[in-house]
Amino acid sequence: MRIRSDGYVLVGYAYEHVVVAEKALGKPLPLKAKVHHLDEDRANNAGNNLVICEDQAYHAMLHLRMKSLRATGNPNLRQCYCCKEWRQTESFFRRKNGKLISICKECAKKKKNALYPNRKAKVLKYQAAYYSQHAGEIKARTKQWYSKNREPILARRRERKNHGQPRHASKTT
Ligand SMILES: [Zn+2]
Numbered sequence: 001m002r003i004r005s006d007g008y009v010l011v012g013y014a015y016e017h018v019v020v021a022e023k024a025l026g027k028p029l030p031l032k033a034k035v036h037h038l039d040e041d042r043a044n045n046a047g048n049n050l051v052i053c054e055d056q057a058y059h060a061m062l063h064l065r066m067k068s069l070r071a072t073g074n075p076n077l078r079q080c081y082c083c084k085e086w087r088q089t090e091s092f093f094r095r096k097n098g099k100l101i102s103i104c105k106e107c108a109k110k111k112k113n114a115l116y117p118n119r120k121a122k123v124l125k126y127q128a129a130y131y132s133q134h135a136g137e138i139k140a141r142t143k144q145w146y147s148k149n150r151e152p153i154l155a156r157r158r159e160r161k162n163h164g165q166p167r168h169a170s171k172t173t
């Protein structure tokens with residue numbers, strides 16, 4: 001038995017925590033399973049200090065929750081790597097796979113604004129230029145759309161007038 005430089009204990013060629021976990025489980029660990037040390041001491045392989053996790057994602061989540069608990073007393077917060085604040089998970093954007101991004105929404109916005117300081121002004125300027133260049137075309141398109149949709153729009157308006165509640169109830173009483 002020897003302790004590796006990273007703190008894990010080896011029995012022959014096997015990790016001691018894996019040997020203990022497999023003994024408790026009565027069979028080899030599933031391929032993706034990870035063994036977690038409750039007290040985070042990799043050399044403490046007592047049975048009641050080990051938790052078998054189904055995969056590394058679950059294991060990593062346990063570590064995040066423990067870190068949050070130690071830092072704030074609440075296991076549900078996550079730390080933003082940018083402002084170092086501990087925040088509710090709603091304060092972070094998520095990736096498509098559901099994982100939280102490790103920078104908070106506030107910092108992400110600040111960074112974006114710092115990267116593109118004149119972005120909004122540029123967009124507005126571009127839009128204004130586009131409209132002035134294509135004014136006739138846009139007006140014609142709008143007119144065309146309206147003439148196509150005129151009947152249903154007018155019908156809806158009549159419907160509201162005849163059957164619907166008056167828009168300003170107070171004015172009619
Ligand atoms: Zn662990």
Ligand SMILES: [Zn+2]
Pocket residue numbers: 080081082083084085103104105106107108
């Ligand atoms: Zn932040």
